[in-house]
Amino acid sequence: MPWPSRKRSQAATEDKKKPETKQAKHESHEESAMESSKPAEKSSGKVVKKEASSGGQGSKQTYSHWLLKSEPESRFEKGADVKFSIEDLKAEPNQTACWDGIRNYQARNFMRDMKLGQEAFFYHSNCKDPGIVGITKIVKEFYPDHTQFDEKDPHYDSSSSKEKPKWSMVDVQFVRMTKRFIALSELKAHHQEHKESGGPLKNMLLFSRHRLSIQPLTKEEFEFILTLEEKPR
Template identity: 75%
Template sequence: MPPKKRARSSAKSNKHTDADAQHSEVSDDVAQLKTGKRKSHWLMKSEAESRIENGVDVKFGIEDLKSLPNQTGCWDGVRNYQARNFMRDMKVGQQAFFYHSNCKEPGIAGLMKIVKEAYVDHTQFDTKDAHYDPSSKADNPKWSMVDVQFERMTKRFIPLTELKKYHLQHKAKGEPLKDMALFTRARLSVQPLTAEEFDFVLSLENEDPR
């Protein structure tokens, strides 16, 4: 049984998105090679607390991933073009933070890795699914998903509030989290991190909370 992720944007056609995304990906690649800031790590949001959407509970926390066979599941239900396009960029072996969103204490709970690259998200055709998309056709599916495997919990939960403090500090000083997508692109449920951002966030698990 596939996990249920939150991604609630209604999914009607958007004829510009695919082509635009490809163009920007090419120029991004060039820019990122030059700066050494190619996106290579990810942050993926999911709701760890129960919430009913279209009659279905969308709860899927890191413990739910951990309890699946092989601690592996598909990241279905993403219904936003930018988030989808980031999933299509993912490569096997890359690491992602598991972020708990829309809950009492939002933040990073653990690490997972990509174990299967993007393929068709079957839930878009499932009328019983919380993220069923009647506008997507079998001969031209709109939505993709990847498979992820639980890697480990972070040594401590890293709350959004703490990340935000660093983000604000770093904006002033030009340090690692100054452009972190979690703050510059707050509503994006699948987002890239540079290696520098990823390493900084991960280093926090060894620090005292502040």
């Protein structure tokens, strides 16, 4: 299936290295056709621009901040460990990694909307303590995910081709750890409260698109979460 979560090593960043490998989840589909046609896509695309939360009523608001899920604990997928914690990111050259292995159209489309310099929360998922642990920034906009062409990679996609790559990835660089761990449970409590009060987390996708490993955040959502850093829980 499609899904993704993770990313992995290598970074192409400035130096152009080639990518390495990594993974995330995988799966496949067909390209463009799918893109346009599948449900996920459409929703995603649109969501991105419009919705938004605050503000935007009809207009299209563009997301400028993101949340990236990654699994900090070992888990094997087709023989490969998908573990990639924020500590792993910090250990990469330039503290930068390519976010490969994303095999979900909605998540892929969000990656394609990511712009240089935008920030993303690094979220630990499928682990003992799920929540936000740090902040990263986009240091390379989308380009083909090399793992789709590698038959030995868990995320190989035989339906994709170098001429028409189906899957994309971006490079992200570690910025800093959040001042404290911001647990999913804490975000959820605010989310529920905000649903009634109309607060900034009322529409946070973390609670409605459970399976989306790459999520857009509005500026208001991002900033509200940053204020949580300052308050001891």
